[in-house]
Amino acid sequence: MRLEEAEHAAKAQITCIVGPLSRFLVVLLAAAMSLTAPARMLAQQPAQTTQQNQRVATVTKTRSTMTQPGTVRSIDTDAIRPFRVHVPEKAIADLRRRIRETRWPDQETVTDRTQGVQLATMKELVRYWLTDYDWRKAEAKLNALPQFVTTIDGVDIHFIHIRSRHPNALPLIMTHGWPGSIFECLRMIGPLIDPTAHGGRAEDAFDVVIPSMPGYGFSGAPTTTGWNCDRIARAWDTLMKRLGYTRYVSQGGDWGARVSESLARQAPPGLLGIHMNLLLTVPPEIARSINASDPAPAGLSEKEKAAYEQRKMRSLGYFIEQATRPQTIGFSLADSPVGLAAWLLDHDPHSYEQMAHAFEGHPEGGLTRDAILDNITLYWLTNTGASSARLYWEEARFVFKGEVPVRAAFTVFPGESFRAPRTWVERTFTNLIYFNEVDKGGHFAGWEQPELLAAELRAAFRSLR
Amino acid sequence: MATQIEASQKDDTMKQPDDKSRRRFIKASSMFGLAVAFSPAMIRKAFADSKPKTTRMEETMTQTSSAQPASVQVADKTAIRSFQFNFTDAELTDLRRRVNATKWPERELVNDATQGVQLSTMQKLARYWGTDYDWRKGEAKLKAVPHFVTEIDGLDIHFIHVRSKEKNALPVIVTHGWPGSIIEQLKIIEPLTNPTAHGGKAEDAFDVVIPSLPGYGFSGKPTTTGWDPIRIARAWAVLMNRLGYTRYVAQGGDWGNAVTEQMALQTPPGLIGIHTNMPATVPDDIAKALGAGGPPPAGLSADERRAYEQIDFFYKNGLGYANEMAHRPQTLYGIADSPVGLAAWMIDHDAASQALIARVFDGQFEGLTRDDILDNVTLYWLTNTAVSSARLYWESKLAFFAPKGVPVPTAVSAFPDEIYQAPRSWTEKAYPKLIHYNRLPKGTHFAAWEQPEFFVAELRTGFKSLR
Numbered sequence: 001m002r003l004e005e006a007e008h009a010a011k012a013q014i015t016c017i018v019g020p021l022s023r024f025l026v027v028l029l030a031a032a033m034s035l036t037a038p039a040r041m042l043a044q045q046p047a048q049t050t051q052q053n054q055r056v057a058t059v060t061k062t063r064s065t066m067t068q069p070g071t072v073r074s075i076d077t078d079a080i081r082p083f084r085v086h087v088p089e090k091a092i093a094d095l096r097r098r099i100r101e102t103r104w105p106d107q108e109t110v111t112d113r114t115q116g117v118q119l120a121t122m123k124e125l126v127r128y129w130l131t132d133y134d135w136r137k138a139e140a141k142l143n144a145l146p147q148f149v150t151t152i153d154g155v156d157i158h159f160i161h162i163r164s165r166h167p168n169a170l171p172l173i174m175t176h177g178w179p180g181s182i183f184e185c186l187r188m189i190g191p192l193i194d195p196t197a198h199g200g201r202a203e204d205a206f207d208v209v210i211p212s213m214p215g216y217g218f219s220g221a222p223t224t225t226g227w228n229c230d231r232i233a234r235a236w237d238t239l240m241k242r243l244g245y246t247r248y249v250s251q252g253g254d255w256g257a258r259v260s261e262s263l264a265r266q267a268p269p270g271l272l273g274i275h276m277n278l279l280l281t282v283p284p285e286i287a288r289s290i291n292a293s294d295p296a297p298a299g300l301s302e303k304e305k306a307a308y309e310q311r312k313m314r315s316l317g318y319f320i321e322q323a324t325r326p327q328t329i330g331f332s333l334a335d336s337p338v339g340l341a342a343w344l345l346d347h348d349p350h351s352y353e354q355m356a357h358a359f360e361g362h363p364e365g366g367l368t369r370d371a372i373l374d375n376i377t378l379y380w381l382t383n384t385g386a387s388s389a390r391l392y393w394e395e396a397r398f399v400f401k402g403e404v405p406v407r408a409a410f411t412v413f414p415g416e417s418f419r420a421p422r423t424w425v426e427r428t429f430t431n432l433i434y435f436n437e438v439d440k441g442g443h444f445a446g447w448e449q450p451e452l453l454a455a456e457l458r459a460a461f462r463s464l465r
Numbered sequence: 466m467a468t469q470i471e472a473s474q475k476d477d478t479m480k481q482p483d484d485k486s487r488r489r490f491i492k493a494s495s496m497f498g499l500a501v502a503f504s505p506a507m508i509r510k511a512f513a514d515s516k517p518k519t520t521r522m523e524e525t526m527t528q529t530s531s532a533q534p535a536s537v538q539v540a541d542k543t544a545i546r547s548f549q550f551n552f553t554d555a556e557l558t559d560l561r562r563r564v565n566a567t568k569w570p571e572r573e574l575v576n577d578a579t580q581g582v583q584l585s586t587m588q589k590l591a592r593y594w595g596t597d598y599d600w601r602k603g604e605a606k607l608k609a610v611p612h613f614v615t616e617i618d619g620l621d622i623h624f625i626h627v628r629s630k631e632k633n634a635l636p637v638i639v640t641h642g643w644p645g646s647i648i649e650q651l652k653i654i655e656p657l658t659n660p661t662a663h664g665g666k667a668e669d670a671f672d673v674v675i676p677s678l679p680g681y682g683f684s685g686k687p688t689t690t691g692w693d694p695i696r697i698a699r700a701w702a703v704l705m706n707r708l709g710y711t712r713y714v715a716q717g718g719d720w721g722n723a724v725t726e727q728m729a730l731q732t733p734p735g736l737i738g739i740h741t742n743m744p745a746t747v748p749d750d751i752a753k754a755l756g757a758g759g760p761p762p763a764g765l766s767a768d769e770r771r772a773y774e775q776i777d778f779f780y781k782n783g784l785g786y787a788n789e790m791a792h793r794p795q796t797l798y799g800i801a802d803s804p805v806g807l808a809a810w811m812i813d814h815d816a817a818s819q820a821l822i823a824r825v826f827d828g829q830f831e832g833l834t835r836d837d838i839l840d841n842v843t844l845y846w847l848t849n850t851a852v853s854s855a856r857l858y859w860e861s862k863l864a865f866f867a868p869k870g871v872p873v874p875t876a877v878s879a880f881p882d883e884i885y886q887a888p889r890s891w892t893e894k895a896y897p898k899l900i901h902y903n904r905l906p907k908g909t910h911f912a913a914w915e916q917p918e919f920f921v922a923e924l925r926t927g928f929k930s931l932r
Contacts, residue, residue: 105801105852108794109690115859116795225574292757317789317796324785327581328813330570332799332806339799339806346796386570393580 078242083147083158083218085139087381092135095337095380099130102338113352117342124359125341128369135381138374141186149218150242152235155227158218159211160185161243164193166205170272170465171245172457173209173236174446177254177278178388179344181217183375184447185210187366191454198451203465204458211239213255215387217378222387228394229255233262237271246270249461253277253445255391264406264429272464273407273433275457277445279420281400282311283427303421310418318346323396326389333385340385341376350415351443365441365448403427409434409460411453415442434460542616545707548623550612550683552847557600560804560846564595567805578819579782582809589826590812591805594839600847603840606651612683615707617700620692623683624676624704625650629658631670635932636710637924638674638701642719642743643790643854644811645911646682648841650675652917657924668932669925676704678720680853682844687853693860694723695731702733711735714928718742718883718912723863729871738874738900738931740924742912743883746891747776747866755780768888775885776866783815783884787858794855801851808842810851817882818909832908832915868895876901876927880908880916901927 104123108115145160160182163169172192176184185208191198192206212219214227214235236259240248247270250260257276264274282290286308289297296308321329332339345355354364355372363369379385408429412419414437422435436456441449569588573580614623625647628634637657641649650673656663657671677684679692679700701724705713713735717725722743729739747755751773754762758781761773789797800807812822821831822838845851866885875896879886881904887895889902903923908916 102798103802103849105795105798105849106686107688109687109856115856116793116797118795122798221571222574315792317785317792320788321785324782325581325813327570327573327583328785328809329799330581331587331809332797332803334570335568335803335806336799339797339802342796342798346793383568383570390574390580 078150080148080150080242083149085142085147085218087135087139091381095377096130099126099337102126102336104338113349113356117345117352118356121345121356121359122338122342125345125369125373126338128359129337129341129373129377133370133373133377135374135377137370138183138377141374142182145186145189147218150239152238152242153231154224155214155222155235156220157211157214157235157239158182159209159239160189161207161209162189162193163207164205166193166195166202168203168465169193169205169207170461171209171240171243171248172206172461173211173240173248173250175211175213175232175236175250175252175256175259176216177252177256178216178391179347179375179379180254180256180444180447181375181378182210182212183371183378184444187450188446188454191451192457195454195458198454200455200458204462206457207245209240209243211236213259213388213391215390216384217382221384222390225394228391228398229258230262230266230398233259233266236263237266237268240270247272249273249275249464251275251457254443255395258395261400261404261428264404264408265400267406271406273409273461275409275411275434275460277411277413277453278416278443279410279418279425279428281428282420282424284401286311286424301421301423303419304423307418307421307424314348314417318343319392322389322392324393326386326393330386330389333379333389334383337376337380340380343385344376344379345372348417348443350417354415354442354444354448366450367444367448371447403430405431407431407433407464410436411445411456411460412437413441413443413445413449414439416445417443433463436460542621543707545613545615548612548614548683550607552600552604556847560600560843561595564591564804567591567803578816578823582813582819583823586812586823586826587805587809590808590835590839593826593835594804594808594843598836598839598843600840600843603648603836603843606840607648610651610654614683615704617703617707618696620679620687620700621685622676622679622700622704623685624674625654626672626674626708627654627658628672629670631658631660631667633668633932634658634670634672635928636672636674636705636708636713637740637928638676638705638713638715639913640676640701640715640717640721640724641678641681642717642721643681643857644814644841644845645719645721645914646841646844647675647677648837648844649911649914653913653921653924656917656921660925663921665921665925669929671924672710674705674708676701678724678854678857680856681850682848686850687856690860692857694720694727694857694863697724698727698731701728702731702736705735706733712737714738714740714931716740716742716924719910720857720861723861723865726869726871727863729873729875730869732872736873738876738928739871740876740878740901740927742878742880742920742923743910744875744877744879744887744892744895745864745866745868746887746895747772747885748868748891748894751891752867766888766890768886769890772885772888772891779815779884786810786813790855790858791861792859794852794859797852797855800855801849804842804846807846807851808839811842811845812838815884815910817884818911821882821909821915833911837914871896872898874898874900874931876923878903878905878912878920878923878927880905880910880912880919882907882909883912884910900930903927 107119146162147158147160149156149158174185176182189208192208195204196202213232215221249272250263252260257278258280260274260276261281263271290311296305300308333343346352354367357364358367358369358372408431410425410432425435426432438452441452446453572584610625610627612623613626614621639650641647654673657673660669661667679697680686714737715725715728718741722741725739725741726745728736755776761770765773800810813819824831825833825835825838875898877887877892877899886904892902893899905919908919913920
């Protein structure tokens with residue numbers, strides 16, 4: 001059997017498997033922040049940006065159980081604790097030393113990207129990473145935002161939370177994907193919470209919650225199996241309720257789209273609707289056909305045919321490896337910064353092309369060299385190469401079936417791995433309140449085109465307010 | 466793969482890769498080649514200086530390819546040149562330092578290998594590799610056999626070549642696969658070339674040729690596309706011809722099987738038969754069922770059903786590395802930069818051999834020792850062939866397990882813990898001239914390496930009728 005046929009067989013449903021740990025850096029970082037939680041958290045948190053005067057309020061439920069003072073988890077696990085990033089200088093020095101001592105393979109035997117991330121691109125990335133890139137700037141960007149940690153379902157969830165100054169702002173939880181992070185969402189904050197400064201109306205303001213998924217960024221890594229998008233969605237609903245929200249919407253691309261879909265399937269009280277920019281649940285007969293490597297079925301529209309071919313062409317090496325053997329690739333991702341960087345660059349041809357452009361001197365939108373390296377460096381410093389890969393393993397064992405009646409909105413960005421036809425979106429999301437195709441942006445829509453995606457969210461959710 | 470096929474046809478001139486390690490080896494051998502071309506006396510002296518062995522070493526230096534004039538005054542890269550390799554203490558120290566400085570992910574979330582190679586396995590491996598493991602021991606085993614290099618089709622091909630002292634020894638070219646190397650084949654050289662000292666008869670003797678695949682071990686790394694198994698097969702026929710063999714057999718497993726089958730399809734004069742330990746036998750209807758990922762079709766025998774389940778398991782759980790290497794080999798900077806990353810990637814070829822290797826690092830000896838395994842990984846590391854070896858997956862358009870209609874006499878050995886143990890029924894259909902079929906009681910994917918006695922017996926028996 002051809003390798004291609006075999007890979008499609010591998011995408012077929014996998015039988016369930018079940019089965020646990022700790023991660024030192026989050027504990028380290030948590031220890032670096034103000035640890036000892038008083039019995040009642042203050043409503044006002046000190047994180048204020050210089051330009052905006054957001055009121056940051058956190059409400060916590062307190063419990064009487066206090067065990068060892070000074071340890072994060074055991075004190076008041078429902079508490080919402082402030083969080084600041086401070087990576088020890090030793091860790092940054094170690095990263096730089098490893099990058100400097102990179103052992104390189106020889107060059108690809110093609111003149112293009114068809115064998116993977118090109119050597120010249122990686123060398124330029126490394127040159128910039130070593131000479132001009134400054135993690136402390138990224139740290140400062142994060143620490144200028146109100147960051148928190150709270151324990152949900154046994155895992156520490158890190159998140160940014162900013163309220164709009166406008167009344168009746170719609171609470172929005174935005175979920176990143178892989179190989180993304182909260183860095184993808186930062187430039188959307190302004191346009192969302194402060195629309196009038198970004199060509200929008202006060203009525204379209206949002207409160208914004210930007211969590212890191214378990215096993216990503218500054219969130220804790222799960223120590224047991226089972227943390228798929230469905231469980232993450234449940235944790236997100238808990239988070240929004242814990243923040244005092246009784247109504248909210250959810251947005252996401254990549255795995256964030258699946259978390260949003262999960263939320264919609266769970267339909268917790270208060271969830272008004274979701275927005276996605278990637279369609280992960282295609283019509284079942286389309287999925288079957290693609291998995292069998294069949295030609296496009298008869299009767300598809302032009303748009304559907306085009307989407308079908310795009311889906312078929314998807315190179316899924318990283319996907320299958322992470323879905324089946326995340327621990328194996330995890331060793332390289334933990335030990336080699338350049339190995340990690342290349343792996344994260346190679347999500348799909350268009351994204352990789354965009355990132356290569358940044359290192360060739362012509363960045364696209366928000367995908368600048370600094371932005372790309374902020375993200376990669378975050379994965380490195382939090383040692384989340386393996387833990388982030390495990391989400392694929394979890395998701396390979398979990399299948400969605402059936403329609404979703406919760407209100408859904410969808411935006412097609414032209415550079416996404418495939419342009420979802422409206423007909424396919426509607427097959428799963430039967431209550432599609434908004435569908436739009438924009439003219440720029442790729443897989444990392446919010447990262448690259450924050451104003452555009454923010455405008456889409458304003459339009460998409462207007463009818464829900 | 467359509468896009469990649471088109472791209473590879475744009476075969477432009479490529480820049481030379483920045484590969485100091487490869488240049489070092491090839492330069493050393495080329496310089497020796499220069500000396501050789503000028504002075505036959507120097508050739509004999511070089512051989513006399515090599516370690517003596519029980520089998521007589523042919524002075525193959527005096528043979529040149531028939532295309533070359535007898536009195537060649539300039540370096541003839543297509544001559545058969547003696548090959549030396551040297552790894553410095555500094556390189557070994559650097560490797561050890563990197564291993565001992567490994568940054569680890571946290572543990573897997575399961576209690577078995579269902580998320581990949583387990584942390585405890587890799588940490589046991591690293592602890593040994595970074596301290597007591599001694600490359601020089603394995604290197605000595607390598608250096609105890611004669612190495613050569615010759616340029617074929619523009620690329621330096623390295624090979625081991627040992628001639629038997631027995632008359633009428635049958636020449637065999639043995640091809641390794643991924644993540645294998647010539648190290649897999651070292652244990653079979655003596656028993657094949659010197660059977661009487663290893664429980665066999667003089668009439669079962671072989672001459673043995675063991676090349677490194679392009680981009681692997683000591684062979685050159687291609688700088689242009691096109692080095693797929695078909696081209697490699699052609700090069701192997703040239704090699705056997707250049708060595709003066711007019712009658713020979715070919716053997717292989719994994720990529721070695723792909724190359725061996727292609728040789729058979731090319732029917733070079735001289736090739737009289739093949740042996741495989743990873744035969745391609747899956748019938749079309751079975752392949753279709755596997756592609757759909759469903760249960761085995763009705764009416765299969767017990768052997769066929771087991772084979773179906775083995776392949777099904779492999780397709781659903783074990784294809785990650787092959788997929789990444791087939792589509793994005795260059796993205797694997799991590800396995801070029803991290804020794805432990807490389808080792809984990811290589812150990813994870815298939816579930817059975819992964820489990821065996823894990824047991825070995827847990828202290829159980831099962832045909833392979835810790836040194837065996839680390840000799841092989843270390844060779845990949847020292848030759849910096851992690852990514853160049855991956856490119857073979859990108860190059861090949863062949864279907865691994867589909868019958869090819871091999872037209873020459875074929876001997877098949879089906880080891881139980883190979884990716885699948887080919888049933889006799891499928892094998893007879895796949896190889897019209899099947900001359901030998903046997904199901905072994907034990908052995909995994911790396912048959913020659915792990916079960917050399919069985920493997921050697923299979924070659925003796927399998928090829929007997931062709932002598």
